[in-house]
Amino acid sequence: MxxxxxxxxxxxxxxxxxxxxxPGRGAELSALWRDKQxxxxxxxxxxxNYADFATVTADALDYSIERLGLAAPRQKRxxxxxxxxxxPSFPEVPAALLDLRNKGVRLGILxxxxxxxxxxxxxxxxxxxxxxxxLSVDAAGCxxxxxxxxxxxxxxxxxxxxxxxxxxxxxxxISGATWFGYHTYWVNRGKHPPERLGTSPHxxxxxxxxxxxxxx
Amino acid sequence: MxxxxxxxxxxxxxxxxxxxxxPGRGAELSALWRDKQxxxxxxxxxxxNYADFATVTADALDYSIERLGLAAPRQKRxxxxxxxxxxPSFPEVPAALLDLRNKGVRLGILxxxxxxxxxxxxxxxxxxxxxxxxLSVDAAGCxxxxxxxxxxxxxxxxxxxxxxxxxxxxxxxISGATWFGYHTYWVNRGKHPPERLGTSPHxxxxxxxxxxxxxx
Numbered sequence: 001m002x003x004x005x006x007x008x009x010x011x012x013x014x015x016x017x018x019x020x021x022x023p024g025r026g027a028e029l030s031a032l033w034r035d036k037q038x039x040x041x042x043x044x045x046x047x048x049n050y051a052d053f054a055t056v057t058a059d060a061l062d063y064s065i066e067r068l069g070l071a072a073p074r075q076k077r078x079x080x081x082x083x084x085x086x087x088p089s090f091p092e093v094p095a096a097l098l099d100l101r102n103k104g105v106r107l108g109i110l111x112x113x114x115x116x117x118x119x120x121x122x123x124x125x126x127x128x129x130x131x132x133x134x135l136s137v138d139a140a141g142c143x144x145x146x147x148x149x150x151x152x153x154x155x156x157x158x159x160x161x162x163x164x165x166x167x168x169x170x171x172x173x174i175s176g177a178t179w180f181g182y183h184t185y186w187v188n189r190g191k192h193p194p195e196r197l198g199t200s201p202h203x204x205x206x207x208x209x210x211x212x213x214x215x216x
Numbered sequence: 217m218x219x220x221x222x223x224x225x226x227x228x229x230x231x232x233x234x235x236x237x238x239p240g241r242g243a244e245l246s247a248l249w250r251d252k253q254x255x256x257x258x259x260x261x262x263x264x265n266y267a268d269f270a271t272v273t274a275d276a277l278d279y280s281i282e283r284l285g286l287a288a289p290r291q292k293r294x295x296x297x298x299x300x301x302x303x304p305s306f307p308e309v310p311a312a313l314l315d316l317r318n319k320g321v322r323l324g325i326l327x328x329x330x331x332x333x334x335x336x337x338x339x340x341x342x343x344x345x346x347x348x349x350x351l352s353v354d355a356a357g358c359x360x361x362x363x364x365x366x367x368x369x370x371x372x373x374x375x376x377x378x379x380x381x382x383x384x385x386x387x388x389x390i391s392g393a394t395w396f397g398y399h400t401y402w403v404n405r406g407k408h409p410p411e412r413l414g415t416s417p418h419x420x421x422x423x424x425x426x427x428x429x430x431x432x
Contacts, residue, residue, distance in 0.1 A: 035251070040413060042258040043388055047361045047395045051414065059412035066409040145263045172259055179263045193282040196275035197256060198267065 001133075001153045003168035004111035007187055008208075009087040009121050017083040021076050029064055036060035038172075041112060041143035050141045052114050057084055085120040089127055090189070096208035097130045103215045108133035110153050110166070112143050133157070145176025153182070167211060171195040178202075185211055217349075217369045219384035220327035223403055224313075224424075225303040225337050233299040237292050245280055252276035254388075257328060257359035266357045268330050273300055301336040305343055306405070312424035313346045319431045324349035326369050326382070328359050349373070361392025369398070383427060387411040394418075401427055 002008055011034065018033070019026025037060035044050055051059075061081055065072045072080075097107060108131055111118055115136045122128040133156050137149040144150065154161050166182035168174050174186045175197040186194070186204035194200070205211055218224055227250065234249070235242025253276035260266055267275075277297055281288045288296075313323060324347055327334055331352045338344040349372050353365040360366065370377050382398035384390050390402045391413040402410070402417035403424060410416070421427055 036411075039255075039258075039388065040411075042255075042262060043361055043392065043411075043413060046258060046261050047363070047392050049395055049414070059414075063409060063412045145259055147263070172255065176259065176263055179265055193279060195252075195256075195259075196279045197259060198265070198275075 001108045001110050001135075001157075001164050001166050001182070003166075003170060003173055004109050004113055004118060004121070005087075006189075007167060007169040008089055008093050008109070008127060009125055010090045011087070013087050014080075014083050017080055021072075021080050022070055025068065025070060029068060029070065032064040032067065033061050036063050042145075045143045045146050048142075050143075052138055053112050053143075054114050054117055057081065085117060086124040087121045089125040090207070092207050092209045094126060094130070096212040097127065099212045100215060101130060103212075105215060106133075106157075107131050108135060108153070108156070110135045110137070110144075110150070112137050112149075114138050144173055145179070147180055150177060150180040150182065167208075172197070174201045175199045185214075187211065217324045217326050217351075217373075217380050217382050217398070219382075219386060219389055220325050220329055220334060220337070221303075222405075223383060223385040224305055224309050224325070224343060225341055226306045227303070229303050230296075230299050233296055237288075237296050238286055241284065241286060245284060245286065248280040248283065249277050252279050258361075261359045261362050264358075266359075268354055269328050269352075269359075270330050270333060273297065301333060302340040303337045305341040306423070308423050308425045310342060310346070312428040313343065315428045316431060317346060319428075321431060322349075322373075323347050324351060324369070324372070326351045326353070326360075326366070328353050328365075330354050360389055361395070363396055366393060366396040366398065383424075388413070390417045391415045401430075403427065 005011060015026055015030040018030040022029055037057055040056045040060055058081055113136060118134055118136060135152045135156060137143055140148045140152055142148050153164055161181040162183055164182055165185055166177040167185045169187040169189045171194050174184050175195055178184045178199040184201040186201035188204050188206055231242055231246040234246040238245055253273055256272045256276055274297055329352060334350055334352060351368045351372060353359055356364040356368055358364050369380055377397040378399055380398055381401055382393040383401045385403040385405045387410050390400050391411055394400045394415040400417040402420035404420050404422055
């Protein structure tokens with residue numbers, strides 16, 4: 001069971017689009033946008049005020065543009081937001097997923113994205129058709145790391161979380177999934193230290209290629 | 217009912233201490249530290265894995281030092297962490313609080329800090345004795361923006377949240393308090409845009425002096 005954004009789908013695409021839209025400010029804008037996007041999912045979940053990921057992503061972009069004092073005509077802002085619907089995958093992802101499928105592994109996605117956002121990005125990235133299950137937290141009305149969000153996996157698969165391998169590049173997501181009871185694999189793409197939340201992933205590697213080699 | 221960190225107590229002190237400890241990296245370190253500290257409170261609250269604010273603050277510092285690749289002997293790290301126990305107030309705070317007290321306003325604190333952290337910082341800042349109620353979310357075992365954390369205020373005061381003015385410089389805290397039902401006042405010290413969470417404070421100003429002038 002894979003996380004999508006940052007794990008399968010390359011958010012570096014967003015940074016490049018932001019840099020095209022705002023030369024010299026792209027890295028700063030995309031980092032703040034991502035930060036606010038996640039903060040808003042957590043705050044809304046804690047307070048029980050869910051709004052879907054398309055809304056939260058747009059809100060986070062609007063805040064970031066305003067906070068950084070950027071002049072953004074509506075079209076420029078809309079084009080940048082649309083990048084979330086046309087993401088590419090990381091380069092190794094298609095072959096690694098195909099390898100896993102060929103080894104008989106059932107593949108799924110459990111993402112904060114709305115069903116429509118996920119469908120669009122799976123098309124744009126060429127990953128559509130590789131997954132048996134594409135689950136959106138939208139069905140639970142809350143975001144990861146809420147237990148109700150992670151519970152969608154065991155509910156769909158009809159097996160306990162300890163028998164499901166949850167894969168994410170987001171260390172906080174790995175902590176949440178580990179707390180919940182999944183078997184966890186951290187794709188540490190950035191070679192970062194793990195978040196200090198008192199948990200450890202069951203295994204980790206740097207790309208999905210490392211993950212695929214774990215399966216005989 | 218006041219938030220403490222960033223509202224009454226000046227976290228710029230942390231930045232200055234961080235700059236002394238790591239010349240040229242203080243702003244970056246203190247920003248990441250604060251960011252991780254808040255993220256950890258939210259993630260632990262969502263997942264029901266509470267650890268107290270002293271623990272979370274230390275964890276966030278250790279992560280940030282490692283993430284930025286800084287060499288920190290134990291003593292240097294301990295000294296920096298200790299800054300949270302010896303914070304000053306913002307310059308206008310003592311006079312503004314005294315003014316409010318003289319106008320007959322009952323003053324309280326509702327903070328993420330542990331009781332011991334709050335007691336130490338109220339001593340170091342000279343604010344001890346100005347408050348009728350000093351409430352720590354530690355009693356609720358979760359952090360703001362959880363309803364159970366905000367509920368400590370109405371429980372102590374024996375009145376509904378709409379009759380209590382909640383004051384914070386943290387826009388996300390104002391959103392949480394507004395969702396909860398407090399009357400809210402945002403001290404926008406940084407002249408930042410409000411977080412886009414679908415709420416508006418009932419009033420706002422730039423310092424506590426602006427707040428004090430509201431009361432006849």
